[in-house]
Amino acid sequence: MRPKIICHMITSIDGRLLTGRLEAPIGVTDRDALIWSNYEAAEARLPHDGWMAGRRTLQRYASGQTTHDLVSPMEREDVVGDPGKRKIGVLFDPSGRLDMAQDCLPDHLVYVFSTRVPQAHAEKVCATGASCLFAGPDGYDIASVLPRLRDYFGAASLLLEGGGRLNGAFLQAGLIDETSTLIMPAVDGLAGVPAIYDQPGASGDRPAAGQPMRLLAVETLDGGVVWLRHVIERR
Ligand SMILES: NC(=O)c1ccc[n+]([C@@H]2O[C@H](COP(=O)([O-])OP(=O)(O)OC[C@H]3O[C@@H](n4cnc5c(N)ncnc54)[C@H](OP(=O)(O)O)[C@@H]3O)[C@@H](O)[C@H]2O)c1
Known part of the structure; x- marks a missing residue:
């Protein structure tokens, strides 16, 4: 039996991986402090070993x-x-x-x-x-x-914390049970910047095929960061 896997990540609203590229939200002076405080506060609320x-x-x-x-x-x-x-x-x-x-x-x-x-x-x-x-x-x-x-x-329960390549490999292997996604109020916008799930493959490949999701919870955190939690099921 394997542990339950929850993929915990922070991203821009276009799903990009590299938070160092993002603008601080309006009214926020320290972008990195906002990212880490929200990321760690959410992490502490996810039961994990x-x-x-x-x-x-x-x-x-x-x-x-x-x-x-x-x-x-x-x-x-x-x-x-x-x-x-x-x-x-x-x-x-x-x-x-x-x-x-x-x-x-x-x-x-x-x-x-x-x-x-x-x-x-x-x-x-x-x-x-x-x-x-x-x-x-x-x-x-x-x-x-x-x-x-x-x-x-x-x-019994582990957090998968990136990067996009490792997350993509877990997704393709059908090994992610829940996602915990913090969305910064910021867009990256540049083509080619990796995503938080970033499995290489041919254009027709679908690493998440047969893995529908259901919303578990939505919460707004400090600085307008939105925390989405989803469960993944497998057909
Ligand atoms: N936004 C966020 O929440 C967040 C979270 C974590 C990381 N990040 C950022 O993500 C970036 C790194 O992400 P990344 O996608 O480039 O790399 P990554 O997923 O962190 O690491 C990929 C490497 O892991 C190894 N690996 C082992 N088993 C693997 C498997 N089954 N499938 C794929 N890789 C496997 C390989 O190492 P070898 O190359 O040695 O073979 C591979 O190159 C950093 O800039 C980091 O700051 C962002």
Whole structure:
């Protein structure tokens, strides 16, 4: 059994990902403070045992980028650390590129690697007390990882917190149960800026096909940010 997955994101009214590009709403001087206070207040109201994010989103918490050659795919055993009373933070880092200090985030870090990450890198990461799980030869087998997060850490509910690529992969795999979307009173407007769900594919592909949604709640937060919550069902 896998945890319930709630995708929690903040966006412009045209659904774009990069909040640093947006104008502050009228009457608001500090755009970033408005974004973070609303994002964190909403997050605190969503029951969850941890969060998940993609390698590019997490890069800003890293001290740098690790460079190493990938090895041939091989049998790997998960290494499970002890989160204690902490939440878990799941880092989807297929090639083992993130160089994270032990205390860069307050949560118990769980790295999801491909089976091609060098053993020395996995051992270095595990030596910090973090957990390392393996998700196939490309590291993209998210469906196989989720039940292990429940088995190893008792995670019943997790927030999926971007970016657009990882959200898109979860959506296409039918692995999102609810969405929690904060809409800033701002438009991005530039063609090509990524969306908060951003799965690559051919023009006829429909990553959300067969996944109708139902509105759960709407609330207006500080600065005119609108919080929408939806449930996703699967046909
Ligand atoms: N508006 C918001 O609420 C919000 C929230 C979070 C992030 N962001 C912004 O989003 C941007 C990053 O988003 P992004 O879409 O470029 O990247 P992302 O989703 O954060 O990370 C994508 C990377 O995750 C790895 N990955 C592991 N498994 C994957 C899978 N199954 N499918 C796809 N990727 C997988 C890959 O790493 P490799 O490349 O190493 O293979 C991939 O390139 C940042 O600018 C961040 O600030 C915004």
